[in-house]
Amino acid sequence: MESRVITFSRNVFLPLTSVCANRCGYCSFHAPVGRDTLMPPDDVFHTLTQGAAFHCTEALFTFGEKPDSVPGFTSLLKSITGHSSILEYCYAMSEHAINCGLLPHTNAGILTADEMEMLRPVTASMGLMLETTAVIPAHANSPGKDPERRIEMIADAGHLKIPFTTGLLLGIGEDRSDHIASLEEISALHKKYGHIQECIIQNFCPGVGTEMEHFPSAREDDIANVLLLAHEILPSDIAIQIPPNLANAKNLISYGVNDLGGISPITIDYINPEHPWPQIEELAALVGDNVLQERLCIYPQYIKKGWYSSHLAPLIHALNEQVADQCGA
Numbered sequence: 001m002e003s004r005v006i007t008f009s010r011n012v013f014l015p016l017t018s019v020c021a022n023r024c025g026y027c028s029f030h031a032p033v034g035r036d037t038l039m040p041p042d043d044v045f046h047t048l049t050q051g052a053a054f055h056c057t058e059a060l061f062t063f064g065e066k067p068d069s070v071p072g073f074t075s076l077l078k079s080i081t082g083h084s085s086i087l088e089y090c091y092a093m094s095e096h097a098i099n100c101g102l103l104p105h106t107n108a109g110i111l112t113a114d115e116m117e118m119l120r121p122v123t124a125s126m127g128l129m130l131e132t133t134a135v136i137p138a139h140a141n142s143p144g145k146d147p148e149r150r151i152e153m154i155a156d157a158g159h160l161k162i163p164f165t166t167g168l169l170l171g172i173g174e175d176r177s178d179h180i181a182s183l184e185e186i187s188a189l190h191k192k193y194g195h196i197q198e199c200i201i202q203n204f205c206p207g208v209g210t211e212m213e214h215f216p217s218a219r220e221d222d223i224a225n226v227l228l229l230a231h232e233i234l235p236s237d238i239a240i241q242i243p244p245n246l247a248n249a250k251n252l253i254s255y256g257v258n259d260l261g262g263i264s265p266i267t268i269d270y271i272n273p274e275h276p277w278p279q280i281e282e283l284a285a286l287v288g289d290n291v292l293q294e295r296l297c298i299y300p301q302y303i304k305k306g307w308y309s310s311h312l313a314p315l316i317h318a319l320n321e322q323v324a325d326q327c328g329a
Ligand code: SF4
Pocket: 020, 021, 022, 023, 024, 027, 028, 029, 030, 063, 064, 065, 109, 142, 144
């Protein structure tokens, strides 16, 4: 088989808060308001400094959805960080990331167009998993998982020309027809706005203590089938990503996978803490005869199109040269 380029991003994971307005049946991340559910500025600074020392290029800011709406959160946030809202805090920490030489990528759940515009100057790319277009019991207590709301946000990001990551979560109660419908929706959004840089095909892994603790994980052949569908349905300029800490990348890479997502040399996957990322040195073995290449959180085609703020331009250009040098391009 012809050798392909498989990309990854070297990142640090910054879970600013695990407080969330939703209650997904499979979630082991969300937590009630409390001091240990907020990452204080000193911890963010320390992680960013370490990330810079390890040549990371991406600061992945991920947090629960609309935590400001959860009683007690904003007063806790103010007392620990001095900021009045999670997005204000995210903006300030993104500035620190940029000063440390890392590009912010933000996964903040549902945001309005105005909120995305507010973060735009300090954010190289954003993400929101569509997960599924199906209405499923696992989302019964998660208003933010209404597929229409998620599609609306992804469309708003397209309208704003924000390089965007989305994807499917497999095994949470959807079926094959839902996989097709979800991929067709992502394809249609990309055909309209041209902003989807990658589609993650992520398998649900049951977490201890969650409502869905005893549900089976998605099987490898089911993941492979969805990868084949993704290859068939999605436009070819959308990278197809699998998380190598959750799925067997070595077995699945031949099903059209061309990206392994963010891999961190220093932080864990806080969403799936029982599943450590492979070391970056191990990725070459996973991709086999294919060519492993580092990328930024903003993909090259969006750098060429200039889909980034003037504030981020110097760092994007410098890091783009850095990763190009590393792959010998
Ligand atoms: S999966 Fe995400 S949106 Fe759902 S409860 Fe957990 S943190 Fe909130």
